[in-house]
Amino acid sequence: MLPAFFSSLLVQAGALALSLYSGFTNRRQFFWWMLALIAAALATTTLVILSIDRDAPIFSGPLSGLYAALYLVVSVGVFALVIQLRQLNAGAGGIAADMLTQLSGILDASPIPFVITRLADAHIVYVNAAACRLFAASREQMLGADIGRFFPDQEGFEGRLTVARQHESYAHQDVTYVTLTGQTLHARSSGTKLTIDNQDHMLSSIIDVSTEKQAEADLKDSEGKFSALFYQSIVGIQIFKPDGEIEAVNPAFEQLWGIKFDEIRDYNILKDPQIRAIDGDDIDKLFAGQELIDFPTITYEMSFPEQKPSISRTISPRAFSIRNERGDITQIVVMHLDITERAKAEEQLKQAQKMEAFGQLTGGIAHDFNNLLAVILGNLDLAADQRRDDADLARLLEPAIRASERGAELVQQLLAFSRRQPLQPQPIKLQENILDMIGILQRTLGEDIEIGTKFSDGGAECMADPAQLESALLNLAVNARHAMPQNGKLTIETAEVWLDEHYAATRFEVTPGPYLMLAVSDTGIGMPPDVAARAFDPFFTTKGNSGTGLGLSMVYGFAKQSGGHVAIYSEDGHGTTVRLYLPKASHEVQLPRPETGDISAAVAGTKLLVVEDDDDVRDLTETLLKSLACHPVLASSGAEALAMLGQSGPFDVLLTDVVLPGGLSGVDIARQAERLQPGIKVMFMSGYTENAVIHHGKLDEGVILLQKPFRRADMAQKLTEALT
Template sequence: MAGLVGIVGAMLWREFDSGRAAAGWIQHTYEVLDASRRLQLLVREAETGQRGFLLTGREDYLRPYEDALGQITLLQGDLRRLTADNPVQQERMLALAATIQRKLEEMAQAIRLRRDLGLEAAQQLMQADLGRTLMRSIETMLDGLEAEENQLLGQRIADAEATQRRARWLAAVGTVLSIALLLLAGRMLGLARKRLMAAEAAQRRLAQQLTTSLDSISQGIGVFDAEGRLQRWNACFPVLLALAETDLRHGQPYADIAGRAAAAARTDAFLETEAQIRHGRGGRSPREPVVYERHRATDGRSLELHRTPMPDGGFVLTMTDITERVRAAATARDAQRMHAMGQLTGGIAHDFNNLLAVILGNLELIRPKLDPGSPLLVRIDRAIWGARRGASLTQQLLAFARKQPLAPAPIDVSALLPDMANLLRRTLGSHIEVRVVDAAGLWPAMADATQMESALLNLALNARDAMPEGGRLTIEVANKVLDADYAARHVEVTPGDYVMLAVSDTGTGMPPEVLERVFEPFFTTKEPGKGTGLGLAMVFGFVKQSGGHVKVYSEPGEGTTVRIYLPRALAGATGGLRPVAPAALPSGDAAVLLLEDDAKVREVTAAMLRELGYRVQEAGDGAEALRLVEAGASVDLLLADIVLSGGMKGNEAARRLAPLRPGLRVLFMSGYTENAIVHHGRLDDGVHLIGKPFTREQLALKIAEVLGQPASGQAQGVATPAAPPGG
């Protein structure tokens, strides 16, 4: 459209130019006609003055003649100039000039004759009619010139009118197009204005979205210019710096913000210094991104800070709260450390239990052979006590290592609390007040009842030692739900329902450095000889093996609270049975195949079996046991160690012997199962196990149970005392 208007404008301009040219030529024609008429008049005036002089002889009649002579010459020059563009008129002008010259000469001759010879001489010249003939020729030539110019005038007037018509048409078209262009331009400007307004609104929305997005993220972001002045920041920026919103302002120097952050953290420097930003850190270029961490002791928060340079010389400071990540990493490291220590203690228990089995077995074989009054009985009893104490220590080690076989079942913790409270009051002494806080509608817990009571006893004993001057021990139970947020902050915690058992004391409490190592085996703050450092380690292992969680809260001078979270049982709880001592040891004459790779353990165990009346055959490995059975040996019971040398474990030997002796009873013995018959802390269904080291009574009762030969007076609920596994 604009191009079309431009073309029309150019055409209109050309027509206007043509019109001006046509008007000029019309004016030119009028000038030619005017000059022609004036020339004709001047010639006539010259002739009239000349005749007046001829008739009167008076000189004053020659004044018009003389005036006309000068003007005639000038007008001839003007006509030649005005008709210079027309060759035809130029030819006329040449002829006209010659004729006028002859006419002027004829008049001048007549005037001379009148002056010199008189009137008659002049009349004779005039009677020759030369002057009249020349005058007619002049008039004829001038009439032809005027006719030619009038013809040109008509043509030029017609051309000018045509040009004006075209100009008016083009002006009208140009006007219409201009109006249309203006309307179109107005429409386009309106659309452009709408688009501009829409773009501005979109920019505002985008800015609001970006601001909202920056304010919604949990990271703190601050933008600084090349001079180190704060330009923009989000809502989390002052929060993570522990500053108030009023502490920050636009254009604030970085050094001022760094100083305020250091004051909030109560340290000399919290953020980088301006020198570090300007010159780089550790030999690095100041244009390289920098990542560093800071810990604020005032609120215990850990921050990760990223400084990212910008092309204009400024930088962006981004802060991320990594407190939970740091805590989770520390918890994970603790868990890995505890797992490694558990692996170590499990391996130690394997060999240690075999040694204890040999010692305890031989002592129990010797004791019945001594006279009742023998002074050696005291020594033997002390040795037996020491061996059993060693067995208890290995049991605690395996509990920490989560290697002890558990028999979890639904437990009504509330039902066990009264008996446990009475036991604790007798055990702890009168200077310790025992208080029980029960909960109505307590869920049943899924755990091994014996191990749970042992864990509670260990916690109570530790609490007693922390209150040498007396105090209060509080046992509290409650239903607890550990949600996903709690599980995210604590490694190895599965969200769900738990039964919480808390033991609190009013003792001395523990500082943070002691609290960090409280579950390590053999770590103790007690005096030498007053503690093994295995009590809390056993509690930790038992709870973790049961799928639970344990948390310790303590402050120096305020006391300690240990909270145990045991998984909620879906089935109903049982009251649990306590062991009842048998009236007499069961015995029998069944054939027992003893499979044990340790010769000394095999020797003492075989001696115990024979004293109980059983027929015993011995094998040092699985292959030897298979050969004996294949050779026709009579076997009613396989008593097999779990961990054997020679590549075949006890459970594998039992599996291969079963087809050879249908109905074969199997009793495993071990102090370290290596997950052969224990999975997820539970003994496999239908599997019988006796832990090393065991006494003769424990062995007799367990064999009778497996063979289905209960001793007289034995209650059906007799439980084999839990002993640490070990091969």
């Protein structure tokens, strides 16, 4: 016989479970008060359990107080019952039939589904009410039925039945059933073998975990989609823990900032002073629970460990929080949309608009002032002519006339910048004009400055006003002289070039097509980036009171009015190159457009170590090399390049900038590379012209130099040259 108190406990618990379903209509039972005492003890305790019955929502979430007390009593009681049954079953003859009747009364009160199956023929001899609800069947439909009908996989069922016959018990097995209505049911089952009337039976508890399985499947699907988004997104993504510590970054983030996750594993966004200074309030709101935050566009400088230069990017950040089922924040996701190129394009547009506004303003003033000067200078000439014999008056008129003439020259410069100066363009042989001016240029520059030339235009002609071209070249030479106060070398070069669509797309008012390039390079002090950015602005000068700030502005206006383009390249301490692009004369045989077909066959598969400190140039180089089916490995400094030579080699080609920060030049890296990896091919790249770089002592004769700005065809040509 089962202990009376034990039986009573389970019956009372089952009755109270039914009372809970009906809304606690009977609260006068002794058992109710007993549970109330247990509930008081559990008032501050929360039990989180799985759903065990589709129709018993009180067991589908966190439980506390009375609910927790009921669950503990019922669950502990049921499992104690199983232990008691196993002890009784161990006796002679097992459990008698009358005990099964008593057992049925106890199990019927349980919210946990129970089934007793005769192992000999797999027929069901007992089901409780919870099991009937679970299988969507009546007791009559289930009793005597083959339990195999509730298994969708008959072969799997036969295997389970064989195992059950051979073992005394099983625990927490995942089983798939099918209800009488055809619904698939995922369950977790435990069982113990009983001997009833000398026949083996299996008492099985069946807990419905379909919701859990579906949640797992949904979670897996969600995680799969998030993983695909995370790893394949072109947007940089960071994931943070609730305390601000970084948890993960995606490949796009690593590529955007040129850093690996291991290098920032200790980063905490809440402790980043730069972020807090930019938008600390929004960061605090995000980690405090605000769902979605669109941060303002920021320019952020990512600092790295020693020997690795920082990287600056303009990004449009967006962030949101991920919460668990209880509403607690588990992760913070921050997305970095890189808008650096867009910001630069906007800045170029602003610069073009500013120059246009300057031009309109100065053009209007210059036009009116020119009229005034014409009157003044004309009358001064008349006065001087009429009073030739008056020496005192002549002494007064001469400085006034000279000042008026200088004013007229200034007006011409203003008109040139504003593109309002009348031009008389005609076909010009650039090489001949430059050679004719060498004498004037040498006298202007002085004996301390050497002039060198290199002509690669094949005697081609450009369309320009000869007088204004000479004035532009003279202005460039004078500007270079001020950058070389002691001594130095001025290099003048010409070449036929093709400015392609990619080059034109990133610069305003540039039309793709054939041009003649006139480049003037010096070995002077160079310009820092902020000065180079304003070099063409009118009235901007670094010469103090000795300069007007109109020399390069006039060159800019002349280039634009001629339908051409001007670009400046300078590095602080390393000289300057100004390139003037003028349209090629239409009657000339046009320069063949570079091949746009498949030019990658000869260089495909080449592994290169690319060393470039400028982020944009490094990114462009990587893109062009990948388009040629090459395999570039990037370094932003000499120290990083030397480390990669030892870690990521061997390399077929070293492609390095000539001038690099940090004490190691491109030449130094090339020497180390040839020592560490004999036979490696070396290519240099520079914004200076080849002639200027070599003859200024930076490179030796015969080196392969890729001149910035370069195109895909240029890269392929130089790389082919290096490999052959």
